[in-house]
Each structure stands twice: as structure tokens, then as C-alpha cells.
Amino acid sequence: MATPKRSPWFTLGMATPGAVLNVPVPNSLHTHSIGPPHSSLVTLRTLSAPLNPADINQIQGTYPTVPPFTSTLGTAQPTAVPGNEACFEVLAAGSGVKSVKKGDWVIAKYTGLGTWRTHLQVEEEKVQRVEKEGLRSEQVGTVGVNPVTAYRMLKDFVKLEEGDWWIQNGANSGVGRAAIQLGKRWGTNSIAVVRSRPGAEGEKLKKDLEDLGATKVVTDEEMQQKDFKDQVKEWTDGYSSPLKLALNCVGGDAAMAMAKPLSPGACMVTYGAMSKSPMRVGASMLIFKDLRFSGFWVSKWSDAHPEEKKRTVDELLEMMRTGAFRDTPMVEVRWDWGTERDVLVEAVQGTLEGFKKGKGVFVFGDT
Template sequence: MPSQWPKSAISISPRPCIRSQCLMERHPKPDLDRRRNISTYGYVQAKSLVYSKHGSPQDVLDLHTHSISPPHSSLLTLRTLASPLNPADINQIQGTYASLPSFTSTLGIPQPSAVPGNEACFEVLSAGSGAKTVQKGDWVIARHTGLGTWRTHLQISEEHVTRVDKEGLRAEQAGTVSVNPVTAYRMLKDFKTLKEGDWYIQNGANSGVGRAALQLGKRWGYRCIAVVRGRPGEEGEKLKRELEDLGATRVVSDEEMMAREFKEQVKEWTNGGKEEIKLALNCVGGDAAMAMAKVLGEGGCMVTYGAMSKSPMRVGASMLIFKDLRFEGFWVSRWSDQHPEEKKRTVDEILDLIRKGEFRDVPMVEVPWNWDTKKEELVDAVQGTLEGFRKGKGVFIFGDT
């Protein structure tokens, strides 16, 4: 993600003049659209989650109210419709992510602050006279990460967003397409040439990326060994059936993968080892990642896009010398910044599959964000993403903001 926001990412105006304020106070009802908090003078009232230092979300997040002036030139005033709570967002708040937004004073907060969140779907409320690619009522998504999306409204130059066709879509579908599905798509396509019938293996298979990879792989005719954290009894069986329905050929727990007999089991599944596993997708790291590497065929490739275990991977020399394995990394933020047009094409293809009912959403837990929603409700939802098994991806759904 970019190390700092674009200078045009946020445009905050000072309060209206004293005369304007007096007029608004004398005539509050006709001067205010209560649903969208837009005054007759074009100022939009906005709320943003902010942080002025790194740490645990519950300790550092605050809710700030501010005003946004009418847009000019190519600026757009956007209303946020849906914004997910991704692991990278939490890591940025904690200060542990590879790229961190700069703390700025653009929101009018005495202490320089940042707005978390990197993915969202927005509605264009108004556009400056110089805007060419979008107009009022359009839906847009961020062209690059690092905008700070956990807010009700923002103002940004049109060059930093991309219009999406909203027909047949829900806001949360458009708002969650840029990270997980794009990551899965590019890893399956860009690191190893797979053809119909080929095998790959992935851990974290029930994550957003994992579920997207299963569906895309199934569509392209690939076969997959899906590895998940073990769950007891019926819960584990239910998840297994769910992932098989999405496209997994085999589903195993991480405990089963670490067992001695796993290699022989894989050999049995792959026609006595004649059908080699060519690709591994890794978001866990540590010994679990190396267990996957052991079943890769000669010349196979492991792509690492996460490190949930926070443990290093110890690659045996024999994997490099005798099996000629490749170990590579993938960071969708950097890829998106380097390939904006290819990202748009990938996003459009995935959204078209969603419209046709050929790509399912990741399970989501909706977090309502209305104008009167308390800070504690929002912060608790963010903090909750760090705790235990989750029923789905948290997504802020914005209502009467």
C-alpha cells in the first residue's frame, strides 16, 4: 500500500462564515438534509474512525466529526456504502504492516491522525465541474489502497477511483472485490501455468482468498487440496462440505497435513504421484507451510501472501537443489499499483461472475454504521476481528449517514 495518502485524497474545509452559520441556526429544518447531513451551502458532515498512534484498536481508535466543502475541479464527494474489515487494516492500526498511512492534520484534529481501511464501495454525491469519468449517483471503488475508508464520507480526485457498473450488485460485493478475489485470481494465473486437471494446494482455505481461489480454480478445471484449521465434530464436517461445494477436491485439517501419512495420502489422490502438485498458496507460514512444500512436485512453486502463524519458514536445501522448488511472495497492494489496468480488468471479470451468480460472496458479518452509531459499537466490531473463529468477514454497512 502507498506509504502516504495522495495530497488530493482528502479535502476538508473550515467552517462556513459566521453569517452562514447564523442563517443555518435560524433555519435548521429547511437547511439540512437529515439523511445525508448536507447543508444548503454544500457542506457535508462526515464521521471518521481515526487513530493518532499505533496500538490495539480498542486503545487507539476514536470517532471524529468534520465538514467537507463542495467539490471543485476534478474532486468528488463520496458517501461510503460498504467497507470491509481486512486483516491488513488491523495490522496498519497496530503499526505492524509493511506500509502505513501517514498521520496528517487534514481532518482538523489537533494531533496528526490517520483513517484506517483500504477497501470500500462509494456512491458519488457530487462532482466538480472538471470530473470527466464519473457523475452523481455512480458507484466507485479505490484505484489504489491507502485512502482510509472507515468513514461516512470523503473527498478525493476522480483519478484515484474507478467507476463500477452497479447493476445487479450489492454495495458489499463491490466493496470487497479488490483484495481477496483479486489476490486469488492473480496467484492462480501468474506464478505457474496450470491447465485443466492440474493440482494445487492451499492453506487458509476457508478465508476470503481461499474461498475465492476454490471457486475460480473449479471454474478453470483445477483440482485442489484445501487445508483448514481443525474444528470439532459437526462443525468441521459442515465446513468440509461447504468447501467441497465451492470447489475443493480434498479437504484436510492442518493436523492431518502435519501427520506422517499425509505424503502417502497425497500420492494416492494424485494417481500414485503421477499427477504432480504444481502450486501452493500459503497464508500461514512456519512448519505448516513447509508441510505443503513437501508434497509439491518437481519445479513447483509456493506463493506466500500472508503469515498468520508469524513463524519463519525453514526451507530445506533438498527442496531447492533436487526438487527445484520456487518460493515467491505476492502483495496485492503493490501489484495493483503497478498494474492498474489489469486490476480493473480482473475486478470487472469477477464482478461479472457475481452478477451471473457464478461467484459466491465470502460469509459476511454486517456491522451497521448510521449517523447515531456510537464509537464503542464500531470499535468493538474492529477489535472482534482479532478474536477466535469468526462467522464471516466483518463489513461496515453505512445507513443514514
């Protein structure tokens, strides 16, 4: 049967035994079995797998890539398993496997592996081993997208010297929190832009981000005031350092407001478009300020630089291991053999909602 390029029905896979949820409007669970691994195959048990917005966009058919469809999951029609990030435990390895052994923890080496399932069997080359000592599976399972995105954007687009300033919107996101901590660790100053929250909730968030290392925390409304540019100039002049970088996950007019105080020759890196509005770049920004507008897609970067990804992941995990990096707030969603379908469905459907208590993460029991 030919594999369709796109289908309104994707699957959240489970195996050995397991379940598959059809999405959108999930309405079933599917079970199937996995045989013993041979040659270069490894059998994995999923320990934890986050629910990222990009995973939902794939299901909706609005993302540039879709998971590969397969007829090997025992479904009547070819299906695809969403999820690009997870921590797995090796249950068994074929005779030709050299890099991992039973009991090791691994993560996906490339995107599109399909992680929302209890078990899977893949080629050894599709995963990479991580040192699990001193770490929780949720930390390992969420390291490859948000923290790596933050790390690479701070390192790869401009050379930030100690004391330099940079700004970001969506600062309470997983990427934003990671960037704040990394920027502080590397001696830079950050301006964290967040959506306005009422009363004590807003003050609590501001203190939380300042405790992480943000130099200044402002709301979207404050950033779009006419005097914000002058305020930034006052902050940065105190350090005699330019505002060299902006990290943008919102887009639209909010992104352009963030670009206005940037120093000549600075760069804005866009890695998301939460507002779903276009960015209208003024000619003066390009001609007179020589601003650069670039994009970053961690999936494409990771697939093109697997060895550099491994080095980045290892460095980030070492920070977590030593307590030098705080986890993003998480909402654990247990996925055990007896977990009801509606619990999983609700977790998936709530991923794109605003003002969440934390990142949703499937945490798997001994299935």
C-alpha cells in the same frame, strides 16, 4: 505541523458530518465537514467497507505501509484513516471530472485511500468506476483484496492446465474461498487445508468447501501426518497431473508440511504469515526438487498494475453478477449516525480473532 512517520494514534474517519475513532484503544469520535467539489475532485459517500487483517496491522504499526497522515480532517494533530477497500457512491463531481458522475459506484484505484469513514473527497484519478447493476455494495466493497489476490496467485506464478492440482492452507479465509471457486471454474483440482474444528462444525465446514469446489478438504493435523505425501500422490496419480502450486498464508512448519508433497518445479506463493513463525526451507527442496518460493502482496501489485486490476475486478464482478461466484460469509456492522462508538470499536478489535462467523463489513446508512 510536520506529519509523523508513525503514531500510536490512527483514525477511523467519518465526514460530512462524521466521526473518527482513535486506535488502538479507541476513545473518541470526531466530526468535520466537506465543501463542494471543484475541478477534478469528487465527493463520495461510503456504502460498505470491510475490516481486513492488514488494516488492523497498519493500525498496530506492524504493516510495511501506513496510511498517509493529514491535517485536513479537523483534528488537533495530523491523523490517518485506515481501510484500503470499500464501495463508494458519487455524491457530487467537480466541473473537470470526466470518468464518473453523480450516482455512480466507485472503488479505490490505489491503496491507502482511507475507507473507514462515511464520506470523503478525493481526486478523480484515485477511484475507478464499477458497473453496479445486479450487485450489492458489500460485493463491490470486498472485491479488490481477497478475490483479486486469489485470482492473481492462480494465474501469475505457474501455468495451471485443466486437471492440474494445487494446494492451499487457510482455505476457509476470504482468499481461500475465492481461490477454490476460481480453481474449480478453470478446471483444476484443489486440496483445501483448514484448522481442525470439533465434531459437526468440522463436517459442516468440509461440506461447505467441497460445495464451493474443493476436490479434497483436510485439516492441518492430517496434512502433517507422515503418510500425507503418499495420500496426495494417490490422489494426483489418478489424474496423471502434478501438484504444481501451493498458496500459503500461515507460514512456519505448517507451510513446510504443505511443501513436501509438491511436484518437482512447483511453486509456493506466500501471501500471509498467520503463525508469525519463519519458514525453514530444506536444501533438498531447492536442490533436488527445484521448488520456487515466491511472495505476493496485492497492494503492491494493484498499485503497479491499475489497468490489470480493473480488468480483474470487472471479471470477478461479472461472475458475482451472474451467480457464478459465492460471497465469503460476512458479518454486517451497521454504521449509522446514531451508532455507538463501542459497536465500532468491538468490530475492529475482533477482526484478528480466529473462528469468526464471517468477514466484518461496515455497512453505512444514509448519514
